[in-house]
Amino acid sequence: MSLVHIVYAHPNPVSFTHALLDAFVAGLDDAGHQHSISDLYAMGFNPVMSPAEYARESRCDAALPVAGDVAQEQAALDAADVWVFVYPVWWSDCPAILKGWFDRVWTVGWAYHEPTATPTRKALVLCSAGQSVEHLRDTGLGQAMRAVMVSDRIFTRADVADMQVFAGSEGADPAQWELIRQQHLDQARHLGQTIDLA
Template sequence: MHALIVVAHPDPRSLTHGVAAHLAEGITLADGGHSFEIADLTVEGFDPRFSAADIALHLRNEAVPADVAAEQARLDRADALVLVYPVYWWSMPGLLKGWIDRVFTNGWAYDDRSDAGLVKLLGRLPVHLVGLGGADAGTYTRRGYFGAMKTQIDHGIFDYCGAPVVTSELLLETGEDHATAHLEAARAIGRRLFDTSERHEATDAA
């Protein structure tokens, strides 16, 4: 099995990148000989701007732009998608959101036609969300941020495309050594990434 790990953070020394690396290590430690690819959107220079060409693609008036086609091909090769990102303003960074805006297109991630209604096309792609927050769990609970982020991301994006969200993890500040705890949690997530029992439980819960 092969995982595509997409990370969005401009600093390669950040905890976000450390979490992505430890998650990837966990994949290699799991039974089964699984593999992974890390897509660093900053280093790769992906353009997140939704342009006139993207609108034309949405309306099915133009062909898929080359950079979008390349990302869709990577996803087509993957058996799981992992997003690792810092929480910015109670959501994902603009770079990652722009990647989703442009790559999860009408006709590839979903099929929306006036004569047939919505068809979800990504039921084959399990999704694992790992966000890193700069506040503690109490803040998220008091303000309702847990539910708001699930509504925006888990349901608003991935359920719309039919992609089952198997992991929806927010790694939050818990004390002075929270970084070590986050890295250990990431390795554990990687080790169980292709655990079929967890995948079935997530599908049943959805």
């Protein structure tokens, strides 16, 4: 049994992205895993780096303390076996609240420069996208999103990392989208059920 920590970023509790979160959590429950969630909008997470935080990062001064809300996020990540990020693609990246979460939580001394962060076994990125899989592939945007999230932000902080884009909510006719949507939700549940497999 694993402890999975989910970082979730969407403002609307009846969104497709929230349905993906629910399906994934149902899969975790099916397999008997425990989970915790940082629901960034619901928490009112402050994504704006303060001047003091900027000074700490830019000087690489890990001796300075981190903010309490940042320390809480780091503790939740340190305690978990698996990290999962769930969000919609906005302008070919994550929502600003999650970008700011990385700005503030990935601190010097915890995430980089002799990091104390406990590397996690696995990290998984689940995001919804309006564009089709083909568009994201043919424009290179899908590869760019993966490079930023998996190769840079997760990097060696997880033994195994993967990213799944649940694409196509825009442009499909409603009946067609309903079918694709259900396939996406089934796949998200399956990912929860099989999270222990590499």
